Amino acid sequence: MRRERVVVLSYGLWQRRFGGSPDVIGQKIKLDGETSEVIGVMPESFQFPARDAQLWAPITTNRYWNDPTGEYNDGLHSRGFYARWQAIARLKEEVSPQKAQSELDMLFNSLEKTDPDPNRGTGIDVMPLRVQVSGNTRLALYVLFASTCLLLFIACANVANLILARGVSRADEIALRAALGASRGRIIQQLLTECIILGGLAGLFSLPVAFFSLRVLIAMGPPDIPRLQEAGINLTILVFTFTVALLSSVIFGMAPAMKAWHYDPIAQLKSKNVASSPIWTTNMRGIFIVAEFAFSTVLLTGAGLLIHSFLLVRAVDPGFEPEHVLNIHVAFPNGTSEQQISTISDSITERLQTIPSVTSVGGIEGVFDLGPANIIGLRDIDGQPVEQRQQWTALNWNIVRGDYFQTMGAKLLRGRYFSEEDGPTSPLVAIIDESMAHRYWNGESPIGKRIKGQDRRGQNDDWVTIIGVVGDIRTHGLERAITPHVYEWYRQANGPTTDFVVRTANNPDAIASELRYTVRSVAPTAILSDVKTVQQQLLHQLAPRRFQTTLLSLFSLLALVLATIGIYGLIHYSVMQRTHEIGIRMALGAERSSVMAIVLRQGLILAVVGLGMGLVLDCVATRLLSKLLYGVQPFDPLSLMSVLFTLLSTAVLACFFPAMRAASIDPMVALRSE
DSSP: OOOOOEEEEOHHHHHHHHTTOGGGTTOEEEETTEEEEEEEEOOTTOOOSOTTOOEEOOGGGSTTTTOTTSTTOOSSOSHHHHTTOOOOOOOOTTOOHHHHHHHHHHHHHHHHHHOOOTTSOSOOOOOOHHHHHHTHHHHHHHHHHHHHHHHHHHHHHHHHHHHHHHHHHTHHHHHHHHHTTOOHHHHHHHHHHHHHHHHHHHHHHHHHHHHHHHHHHHHHSOTTSTTGGGOOOOHHHHHHHHHHHHHHHHHHTHHHHHHHHTOOHHHHHHOSOTTOOOHHHHHHHHHHHHHHHHHHHHHHHHHHHHHHHHHHHHTOOOSSOOTTEEEEEEEOOTTOOHHHHHHHHHHHHHHHHTSTTEEEEEEESOSOOOSOOOEEOOSEETTBOOOOGGGOEEOEEEEEEESHHHHHTOOEEEEOOOOTTSOTTSOOEEEEEHHHHHHHSTTSOOTTOEEEOSSGGGGGOOOEEEEEEEOOOOTTOSSSOOOOEEEEEHHHHOOOOOEEEEEESSOGGGGHHHHHHHHHHHOTTSEEOOOEEHHHHHHHHHHHHHHHHHHHHHHHHHHHHHHHHHHHHHHHHHHHHTHHHHHHHHHTTOOHHHHHHHHHHHHHHHHHHHHHHHHHHHHHHHHHTGGGOSSOOSSOHHHHHHHHHHHHHHHHHHHHHHHHHHHTOOHHHHHHHO
16 A cells, blocks of 8 residues: 555644645655655644644554554564554444444454454444543533533522512512403513513623633643533524523413412402412422422532542552653654664663752653553463463553663562663563562462563563562553553563653752753654653543532532522521511410421421432432442442531521521510511
């Protein structure tokens, strides 16, 4: 297949490097040591497969493409390496992903029969692109949208309670209008118009808050949320916002409006206790409070589970000490021989060690590997039967140089580190981690054991002796299961170690520029990544979970505040309505403590019923969160008890002040006011 050296630029790269010039088409750029021609520029909105993609080139120009045994085969890039590449295809309209999966499985099985290569991958997975790109982000956004809807309902329930209370206080006004000839339809129209105006004003005043919140949301958002930077408030969003505001106003304003349909103005005007609240109104307001507490329970439980998960992830031991460690990735141009890469890497290591604040330097091929783990096994184990392919699990082979383990702060559990005596002509040696030792030598010391692995130095069929065991290093992410590792010494494996790690005695950020300058002075043609601390890289892994937890916690806090205001308003209004009744009770000898108990009981019954309904809803809602949780079961007793205690305490506090007001009523004043 012909390797056309052409590239398509991203919009950002076009603006930065070429000033947005329309004459960029046809220009030549250096890519991987080769000259390529610019043939196009993608629009600003195209950000695939990641937001920081700078350019796109044909896969045929990759040095390893379709050449597993040719001049570019370095022994590390077997068919297992190619199996981690991803293909994108557009299916015909009549073909479903399930059908495509079935056809590819049949093709894969036929290939295995004709070419039973043990290094072939375990299968082909078909996945819709939107699912592949979004991953757990899609589920998280659905959860946040559902939380927004629950919060909207809680806010609307509060407004409905206020409208119901206002409708009771306006009973005389409405009765007078009806007595003067206003029709029921006219009165209903007036009430709904007032609600619509309130909803419209609420939607209007929410716009500045929405613009500000959107900026904060984008700033807080992790980089792996697709197209988050493009989020904005457009005409569609404005129409949706005002539609929701108006519909909410109409729906939740229907209760007092429908009351007017059955209104008897003569009876109302004859009534002395004009401010008394009808039973159906009181029940309706109570139902709203119950619903508020039920939905608040769901939101707070979800937030509690995510907070608990986040704290557990933060507490995970990565197996190393990330503080004061810098990482820089160095890529060499195409055509650079292995001997040249090895020599330059040795020089970089030596020069970095001369920086005054640097205490140690090491190298590895990728400090973190967040992609799918390699499913491989050992070709042979001294004294054990050969591991069958069906028993293979995740396993990583890594090449390290310098003081990698000391720099990362990994713990040496048994044996020794690599030394300069482990040269190319010395017996082959390796260091394994604790998971590897447990996998193959559970209960035995692996020191001195011999293996033959899938590494390229094992192609000569020599035994590799294990000389040390280190603690597990979570290079595949804090939330994923630990992957066993085999570490090889660069002087024996002769492989690349393109990631350099540097431990400093002082603030690592202070020498970042000096680190780049030092590497550039040794390798002027190399491509350098940004210098980042390992601590920053770990925090970057936690960014999606932190984002989800923060947003859901904010929604839950708002729900808690609204539920508190709601129950406080209901109980306070109830006390005002029952002032005469309370005055009679106290005149007949009721103690102030018993009056307080009556008021508190009224509010707490509503809260407890709401909590009970919330627990029922939790059984469904928390299961939907299971894929976003880490180390926590959907029905977590600790999180649940914390939520119940918080809501009950809030309900008691919200009812306490109206109860105090009821207990302080002077019975003579209350009876005289009647």
